[in-house]
Amino acid sequence: MHSSQVGRQGSPRRILSAVALLVLGILLWQQFNRSFKPHDYFGLPPRHSPRPQPDLTVTSDVPDGPSALSQRNTPRSRPDLRVTSGVNIFTSQTTTAKYCLDYEVPGKKGLKLCTYNPKSDFTGVKVAAYHSFNFQTMAYMFNEMAKRKIADLTNEPLSFVDIGCNVGTYTVAAAVLGYKVLAVDAMQTTLDLLASSLRLNNLTSDVTMVQNVISDRRGEFRMSIVDERNMGTARVLSKTPANVRQTQPIKAIYMDDLIPYLPSRNVFIKMDIEGSEGRAFRHADNFFKQANVVGMLVEYFIVKRNATDRDTLINFMTDRGYKPYHEKNKELLSPKKNMSWPQNVLWLI
Numbered sequence: 113m114h115s116s117q118v119g120r121q122g123s124p125r126r127i128l129s130a131v132a133l134l135v136l137g138i139l140l141w142q143q144f145n146r147s148f149k150p151h152d153y154f155g156l157p158p159r160h161s162p163r164p165q166p167d168l169t170v171t172s173d174v175p176d177g178p179s180a181l182s183q184r185n186t187p188r189s190r191p192d193l194r195v196t197s198g199v200n201i202f203t204s205q206t207t208t209a210k211y212c213l214d215y216e217v218p219g220k221k222g223l224k225l226c227t228y229n230p231k232s233d234f235t236g237v238k239v240a241a242y243h244s245f246n247f248q249t250m251a252y253m254f255n256e257m258a259k260r261k262i263a264d265l266t267n268e269p270l271s272f273v274d275i276g277c278n279v280g281t282y283t284v285a286a287a288v289l290g291y292k293v294l295a296v297d298a299m300q301t302t303l304d305l306l307a308s309s310l311r312l313n314n315l316t317s318d319v320t321m322v323q324n325v326i327s328d329r330r331g332e333f334r335m336s337i338v339d340e341r342n343m344g345t346a347r348v349l350s351k352t353p354a355n356v357r358q359t360q361p362i363k364a365i366y367m368d369d370l371i372p373y374l375p376s377r378n379v380f381i382k383m384d385i386e387g388s389e390g391r392a393f394r395h396a397d398n399f400f401k402q403a404n405v406v407g408m409l410v411e412y413f414i415v416k417r418n419a420t421d422r423d424t425l426i427n428f429m430t431d432r433g434y435k436p437y438h439e440k441n442k443e444l445l446s447p448k449k450n451m452s453w454p455q456n457v458l459w460l461i
């Protein structure tokens with residue numbers, strides 16, 4: 113009696129509950145089907161690529177990444193390099209990259225960035241997946257740059273110096289945001305990719321490319337390809353293991369040697385040279401005297417492993433009044449706690 117009463121009174125509610133349960137069941141089943149991938153559990157290769165397919169602009173004639181490096185000429189014999197006192201101005205306009213991906217930077221969409229193979233190269237994989245690169249760090253950096261552009265009373269434009277530009281994740285961003293750029297990298301194949309990106313985005317006239325190693329010694333170095341899946345990590349090593357491939361010799365210059373090529377006196381620097389950051393600052397005094405450096409984003413996590421180079425960098429910047437900030441949360445960092453600083457550090461004055 114009691115239960116039937118409840119049943120009678122509750123029956124519309126029961127129908128509702130049943131319908132709700134059914135809907136919930138269907139939703140859960142769909143979700144389960146979507147998220148359950150057998151290969152995750154059984155080590156099978158994925159049936160579908162886990163990443164969005166890169167938007168490929170496929171053309172022919174270019175080396176697919178590193179393999180062609182060692183057969184290419186040395187910089188000196190190349191007609192597309194204008195050599196002035198050791199500084200190699202790179203003017204390649206001849207090749208077209210194979211993989212040019214959709215790219216977005218803070219404030220601008222619809223760009224293209226040409227990378228090494230986006231199925232294997234670190235930067236390519238990241239850009240293929242997210243259509244961006246270090247987006248949060250860039251947003252902070254470009255915001256600080258914009259502030260200093262307005263604050264400047266000399267009417268000199270602010271320009272961007274990208275030392276270790278790799279395929280140009282930052283260079284393309286800075287150029288499209290209206291900054292003239294001096295982009296430096298030691299890798300010829302990498303600068304070929306950047307040249308393609310600049311053409312695709314109609315930014316060629318905004319960027320001067322330089323192919324050199326930046327160090328504390330002028331001379332020639334071979335870059336060691338320490339990770340074939342991340343061409344951006346190619347670097348100068350004092351001793352290269354036998355199984356690591358090297359490039360043709362590339363001229364090394366001081367940071368000071370770049371002074372005549374700066375697009376304007378007011379500059380913002382981004383530096384990412386895979387552990388050579390300390391060496392770069394042994395001959396950067398004139399640069400900082402002649403240019404008005406309003407800030408610098410520097411990759412820190414490799415140079416921090418060498419106490420001498422790490423302290424060279426930190427002391428150079430703090431002696432000139434710059435303060436270090438966390439690249440993402442903008443927190444002021446303490447030099448005493450430099451071993452726990454983030455991957456990249458933003459130095460501001």
Ligand SMILES: *[C@@H]1O[C@H](CO)[C@@H](O)[C@H](O)[C@H]1NC(C)=O
Pocket residue numbers: 314317
């Ligand atoms: C490309 O840029 C130049 C200036 O650098 C400009 O005059 C020209 O209109 C641009 N072309 C396109 C297609 O946007």
Ligand SMILES: *[C@@H]1O[C@H](CO)[C@@H](O)[C@H](O)[C@H]1NC(C)=O
Pocket residue numbers: 390391418419420421
């Ligand atoms: C650390 O850097 C200094 C200066 O560049 C160099 O002389 C030294 O060999 C480096 N130490 C190691 C362990 O690599």
Ligand SMILES: *[C@@H]1O[C@H](CO)[C@@H](O)[C@H](O)[C@H]1NC(C)=O
Pocket residue numbers: 422423426427447448449450451
């Ligand atoms: C960086 O941190 C180390 C270890 O705490 C410290 O010995 C060194 O003096 C610090 N460097 C600078 C420039 O403050």
